[in-house]
Amino acid sequence: MGKYIGQAIKRVEDQRFITGKGTYTDDIVLHRMTHAYILRSQLAHARIKSIDTSAAKAAPGVVAVFTGADVQEVNGVPCGWQVNFKSGETMREPKHPLLVHDKVRHVGDSVAVVIAETKAQARDAADLIEVDYEELPVVVESVDALKPGAAKVHDELPDNLVFDWELGDASAADEGLAKAAHVTSMKIRNQRLVPNPIEPRSYIGDYDASRDNYTLYTSSQNPHVIRLLMCAFVLGIPEHKVRVVAKDVGGGFGSKIYHYTEEALVTWASKQIGRPIKWTSERSEAFVTDAHGRDHHTTAQMGFDADGKLTALKVHTDANIGAYLSTFSTAVPTYLYGTLLQGQYTTPAVYVSVNAVFTNTTAVDAYRGAGRPEATYLLERLMDTAAAEMGMDPAELRMKNFIPAFDGVDQPGYQTQVALQYDSGNYEAAMRKALDIIGYDELRKEQEEARKQGRYIGIGFSSYIEACGIAPSAVVGSLGARAGLFESANVRVQPTGMVSVYTGSHSHGQGHDTTFAQVVADHLGIDMSNVEIIHGDTEQVPFGMGTYGSRSLAVGGSAIVGALEKVKEKGAKVAAHLLEASEQDLEFADGSWTVKGTDKSISFGEVALASYVPHNFPEGLEPGIEFNSFYDPANFTYPFGTYIAVVEVDPETGKTTIKRFVAVDDVGNIVNPMIVEGQIHGGLAQGIGQALLEGAVYDESGQLTTGTFLDYAMPRADDLISFEVDGNVTPCPHNPLGAKGAGEAGCIGSTPAIVNAVVDALRPLGVSDLAMPLTPQKVWAAINSAS
Amino acid sequence: MQVTMTVNGATVSQDVEPRTLLVQFLRENLSLTGTHVGCDTSSCGACTIVVNGESVKSCTLLAVQCDGAEITTIEGLASNGTLHPLQEGFREKHGLQCGYCTPGMIMSSWQLLQRNPKPSEQEIRHALEGNFCRCTGYDNIVKAVQWAADQSA
16 A cells, blocks of 8 residues: 555654754753652661661752651552452552652662752762661572562562462363373573663653642653553542653663652652652662563473374463562563463463562563563473474474464464464464575584584574564453553644644654654555654643553554544545535545546645635534544454574583574564564564573572673674564454564564574583573583583 | 863863763753763763764763863764764664664764774674664664765765
């Protein structure tokens, strides 16, 4: 359709970023603005015996100091998803206060806030606060926190369990394993990660007493959600009194979805002092207060018959949730994880059980992929390990077990053993394309040759599937979500025929200004430069659920299409009137309505003008053209693909070098292939980062020993290579754009491909498993202990 | 303390606290917010600017150390409304997503091209290892720098 969709249009938002004119929250300066510094706990678990703020209050420039005692009457930040125990017992949901009063529960917990004329003054004054702590025993690992007698993170709870949960048929899985000719059993650790968008979180609270209105400027992926949670659950302010603005946001990767205590704190405190307050996280604060990702301990058994066909999968996971429940934290190790354990395979029986566990660590929540990387890593490590154990080729083992192709139109969706119904898929085609690109048969020969020369080359596979386009509201509501997950759009046609589009999706790097404009321009047959995309302001956009779960195009884009259809419907009425024809005789193409079979036509711009200067207008029709649309998806979308990594490991140093990385993704229809490829690249880098470099490490006392960029290794330019990205297109059958989403795919699929490749390289040396991240030290040690 | 420097061609003179970092001076005193802060350990490179012809991380210098210096920030890279080839290259090759690391990335790349007008892929990757990007996977950043290098061919 049209001239824009499918084209690699250069991004219209880039001009401001390449000239230094972006507006990130910390760039905003308000009249009479003060600065907040938050005193944070340096202990992981301790009772607060007393706090003395008198010296801080008297320090130069200090406007106010607040502690937990001051916000005791204020609610804590809520969790957005209730997952109850198997027994039906309600999820345990202790208060997450804006400032702690009784005790600190992780390093970085908020103890007091100092508000001063400058940030330096606030920080200086915070040093003068005296806190008397009684240190308490600390639990860091989920498996330790579950042991009888473990220190309790929340005194009022019976133990550290948030909930236990299960999905699938346990007895069918047991039977499938019992009759299997081969069972592969693994213990799998999916380590803790720190998302680390390069822009630290930043908030400005601004209370206007004259109007009794609040404005919160925030580095958020979903400003409406923040408004909803903060107003309804924390501060008890009617939401029409609160404006939340998220202008340019410097990356999120999930970590900026959640409603953080600091957002509510600056908003609340601004009213107390009657002045705006800015708080911007320092990186060392971000490491201990931005929600972390992953942190699973898992055991799994995968059964195969004598022919290599899957018979069953049985999984148990202990998921570390941290000290408090972050907004989506409870959905991640359950409905975004267990439901994906079917993978791309026809496994006839799948069962998963999960314990979610409190510990004295930073909260864990969704990080790029959110549950799906954990599921994919588990499945794909099992598949490569099983192939090696059974003496089969890992590509062949996958092909033997792939769900046959189905388009979701002529063939029905695929009903999994774990609740989901896949929309459309062609898994074998993605695998075959990846094998072709990498030149698989030749590559195996090269690997053999290299081994003879003492060089260790490995080939690793990963065939991933994810559930995106989050999500059908009724479905997630029945599973405990406390919100609907639709999206909204407003399309305002201006009198000149220019089009302003207000979307509830939020761009923090995804390029919505461009992609959405391509969709709008093609649907209306107008020039892209006539379209403006507006997002990130609750006072402008009608409503929005924001951007995460690769949902912007599939859900937000579909809402825009819904509004465009209404625009065209009304436009046709106006056009018919002006052309003195009946609507049925009109066709709309290239931005004009034409009377079929004639040269009588009227342009979109002329219809727009007539709608605002309605001197000659259809009787009974309102002037103007502006429409809202809300889109609630019928199903999740299911992007998929196959990745192949080729690595070489130096046995002398343990260092892994990535030689090639082939990614074949099928993300449904594509609007802007340049942007999609960029999304894949970024995802690959983060997934490879988890495989090789990244890992948050707590010591026994609950100190984060990887708390700076000096200790937490993220991929740098010279750690990576140029990726070979390709794809197929299996359209989504249930949304108007046929799009599935591309934001998380790379991060979900790449991690196991790399680890499988390294293990494949080292198998001749007796290495059969490795725990991430595969640092040279760890790989070297594994080689030496194996041989 | 009084500090005087030339920033993007204009002379500025201000009284600052001795502990004021150069990046704070640029962002807070001069409202040049194109230079970003991404860490507190000089690791991320988001604050990279050019001081006296060399790219430096402006979080590692005090403003008072730059008395008399000639400074270029991202806001001063274009000349007479014409974008620098690196700015064009980042747009042309989709070398940015959220844009937060971009100014620092461009200023580091500027230094590279000054020293090595025709860098190889490996030389570009090596030269940019002081700058984190969490969005792009660096693939298109490398291509953006190559594109800019090709413009001056």
